[in-house]
Each structure stands twice: as structure tokens, then as C-alpha cells.
Amino acid sequence: MSKHQNKNLRPSWDEYFIGLMDEVAKRATCDRGKSGCVIVKDKRIICTGYVGSPPGLPHCDDEGHMMKRVVDEDGTDRQHCVRTIHAEQNAICQAARYGIPLEGTTLYCKMEPCRTCAMLIVSVGIKKVIAKRRYHAAQETREMFKKADVELVVIEDKVEQYTNQ
Numbered sequence: 001m002s003k004h005q006n007k008n009l010r011p012s013w014d015e016y017f018i019g020l021m022d023e024v025a026k027r028a029t030c031d032r033g034k035s036g037c038v039i040v041k042d043k044r045i046i047c048t049g050y051v052g053s054p055p056g057l058p059h060c061d062d063e064g065h066m067m068k069r070v071v072d073e074d075g076t077d078r079q080h081c082v083r084t085i086h087a088e089q090n091a092i093c094q095a096a097r098y099g100i101p102l103e104g105t106t107l108y109c110k111m112e113p114c115r116t117c118a119m120l121i122v123s124v125g126i127k128k129v130i131a132k133r134r135y136h137a138a139q140e141t142r143e144m145f146k147k148a149d150v151e152l153v154v155i156e157d158k159v160e161q162y163t164n165q
């Protein structure tokens with residue numbers, strides 16, 4: 001056996017950062033999605049975020065969900081937990097809190113960002129988003145990213161499923 005056949009197979013950079021995003025998601029305090037986010041520049045982690053309540057406010061894990069009903073224009077009835085901040089929002093807030101610019105960075109997340117997260121991503125200058133899976137309501141996000149020249153890569157062409165979707 002040659003010494004090269006036993007070589008350790010390293011993950012690609014995208015696989016590495018998606019794996020770290022999965023670890024960050026374990027800190028989430030709302031079980032509906034358990035999302036994480038890692039923002040990277042030049043292969044270095046700039047900041048992370050996970051689904052959770054703002055500091056000092058109760059978490060879903062402690063107080064239960066704060067569900068709001070949303071009816072889309074097409075009549076689709078959706079449930080959203082509004083107690084928590086999305087992982088992408090939390091990561092962007094962490095960067096803002098500590099004065100870290102996000103211009104030209106890459107964001108790794110569990111599923112395609114929602115419309116609100118997409119607007120923040122565009123506003124802070126993030127240039128690439130790599131999502132592990134699809135989000136059931138991401139059509140506006142895809143259109144916004146295209147117009148704003150934010151590259152979107154979805155690794156698994158599969159919609160993320162979670163409770164009360």
C-alpha cells in the first residue's frame with residue numbers, strides 16, 4: 001500500500017464551514033429549525049450566530065414558543081415563532097456589536113435566508129451565501145440576491161423541514 005492511499009481526506013472549505021455551522025446551531029434556543037450561521041472572510045471565521053432570543057429575554061426552551069400566524073398573498077397559512085432572532089440576524093448583530101465589517105464576506109447557513117435576513121445580508125455587503133438546504137419561502141430571497149449580485153449556493157436541493165412549518 002502506498003503512503004498516499006492512506007492519506008487523510010480533508011473536507012473542502014465549504015464542507016468545513018457548513019460543519020461548523022451545524023455545531024453553532026446546537027446552541028439554538030428554539031427547536032423550530034435549530035439554525036446556525038457562520039460568516040467567513042478569507043477562510044477565517046468573522047462571527048457566528050444561532051436562533052435565540054435577544055440577551056436577557058426568555059428563550060423558547062424556557063418559556064415556550066411565541067407563535068404568530070401569517071397568511072401569504074396566495075392564502076398559504078404559516079406559523080412563525082417571533083420570540084427569537086434568526087441565526088443570520090444574530091451573526092450580523094454580533095459583528096455590529098463588536099465593530100466588525102462584513103463587506104465581501106461569505107455567510108454559511110442551514111437554509112436559504114428569509115426575506116428579512118436577505119435584506120440585512122444585502123445591506124451589510126455580504127457577497128456570497130452558502131445554504132445547506134432550501135427554505136420553503138425563499139423565492140423573494142432568490143430574486144433579491146440576484147438583483148443585488150449576492151451569489152447563492154444551495155448544497156442540498158431539498159427543503160428543510162421543521163415543526164409548524
